Amino acid sequence: MLRFAAVVAVALAFAGPAAACAHPRTSLNYLQGQVMCPTCHTTLDMSDSQAAQQIKGFIAKRVAECWTAKQIESALVANYGQGILAAPSHKGFDLLAWWLPIAGVLVGALLLAFGVWHWSRRREPEEPDEPPASGLDEETERRLDDLLTRFD
Amino acid sequence: MTRRLKATAQLVALASVAGLLALLVWSVVHQQHAPGVGSMAPAFTLRRLEGTGSVSLASYRGKPVVLNFWASWCEPCKTEAAVLERDWTSYRSRGVVFLGVDYHDLGSDARRFVSAHALTFPMLEDGSGNVTSRYGISQVPETYVLNRQGRVVAHLRGPITDPGFAGEFRDAIVKAAA
Numbered sequence: 498m499l500r501f502a503a504v505v506a507v508a509l510a511f512a513g514p515a516a517a518c519a520h521p522r523t524s525l526n527y528l529q530g531q532v533m534c535p536t537c538h539t540t541l542d543m544s545d546s547q548a549a550q551q552i553k554g555f556i557a558k559r560v561a562e563c564w565t566a567k568q569i570e571s572a573l574v575a576n577y578g579q580g581i582l583a584a585p586s587h588k589g590f591d592l593l594a595w596w597l598p599i600a601g602v603l604v605g606a607l608l609l610a611f612g613v614w615h616w617s618r619r620r621e622p623e624e625p626d627e628p629p630a631s632g633l634d635e636e637t638e639r640r641l642d643d644l645l646t647r648f649d
Numbered sequence: 650m651t652r653r654l655k656a657t658a659q660l661v662a663l664a665s666v667a668g669l670l671a672l673l674v675w676s677v678v679h680q681q682h683a684p685g686v687g688s689m690a691p692a693f694t695l696r697r698l699e700g701t702g703s704v705s706l707a708s709y710r711g712k713p714v715v716l717n718f719w720a721s722w723c724e725p726c727k728t729e730a731a732v733l734e735r736d737w738t739s740y741r742s743r744g745v746v747f748l749g750v751d752y753h754d755l756g757s758d759a760r761r762f763v764s765a766h767a768l769t770f771p772m773l774e775d776g777s778g779n780v781t782s783r784y785g786i787s788q789v790p791e792t793y794v795l796n797r798q799g800r801v802v803a804h805l806r807g808p809i810t811d812p813g814f815a816g817e818f819r820d821a822i823v824k825a826a827a
Contacts, residue, residue, distance in 0.1 A: 514778075515687070535753035535778060536753055547722040547723065547724070548720065548722050548753050548754075549752075550722070551722040551758060552755075555755055570777060576754075576755055576756055576776045577753065577776045577777055577778075578776060578777030580777060580778075608658070640760070
């Protein structure tokens with residue numbers, strides 16, 4: 498009985514961590530691209546510095562404990578500040594970093610569209626709605642028409 | 650109409666270039682440089698690594714201060730730690746204050762480092778590196794020695810265990826305490 502209890506205890510001890518996270522909710526690979534190395538100012542996947550290795554170890558451990566990407570990022574922000582994240586947050590002044598490029602692209606597209614429209618308008622041959630007036634009175638015009646018909 | 654539009658577009662382009670130039674100048678002007686010898690050490694208030702509360706550099710005005718920047722992932726910091734602790738125990742009776750500033754580090758690893766090396770002088774955390782950057786720290790360990798007025802007496806860029814620094818470090822403490 499004692500032996501059985503010991504076997505169960507050992508089995509539980511080994512099974513425990515695995516059972517705690519059978520399906521990791523994020524991966525080290527994903528987070529390496531989202532988190533900065535604080536000393537080298539590149540993302541973790543681009544760095545092999547000691548500081549980067551420490552953070553990679555921290556992330557790997559938390560992934561194995563089934564933490565979500567958001568939880569891991571929050572823990573890192575609590576330690577290192579907002580600058581540890583590669584992407585700026587979606588609130589406050591940081592919002593500018595998200596909206597300025599979109600606004601830039603929109604303004605650029607509008608300017609381009611306006612330029613194309615303006616250019617195409619200038620190149621279109623101008624077709625007058627009515628033939629231009631000759632400036633002659635009706636009698637002269639009639640006589641001119643008669644003369645021209647003789648040459649037809 | 651077309652001429653006015655063209656002028657507006659040129660004005661917008663000029664304003665954009667001027668804005669980018671201004672940004673460049675601002676970033677160059679606001680670049681952090683290490684305070685030189687004789688200049689005032691940048692003031693700061695940092696949280697204690699262990700326990701609660703914070704410590705401000707200003708509270709040590711009137712005392713010589715050794716400001717050591719380190720991190721748990723830094724290899725040379727490990728060999729330096731024992732020497733710093735030994736010097737702290739020998740100089741503290743003469744009123745010299747030692748402060749450790751842990752930067753760009755995980756709090757848990759830093760606390761483990763302090764415990765493993767039995768460090769007893771006050772440790773502060775600068776996870777974001779805001780204070781550290783104001784001291785122009787580019788690598789750890791680096792150590793500043795400040796005099797009673799808070800002015801920089803020495804800045805050692807490397808471990809104080811370095812043969813070239815050992816004498817300089819002690820001379821700086823003596824000078825700062827004078």
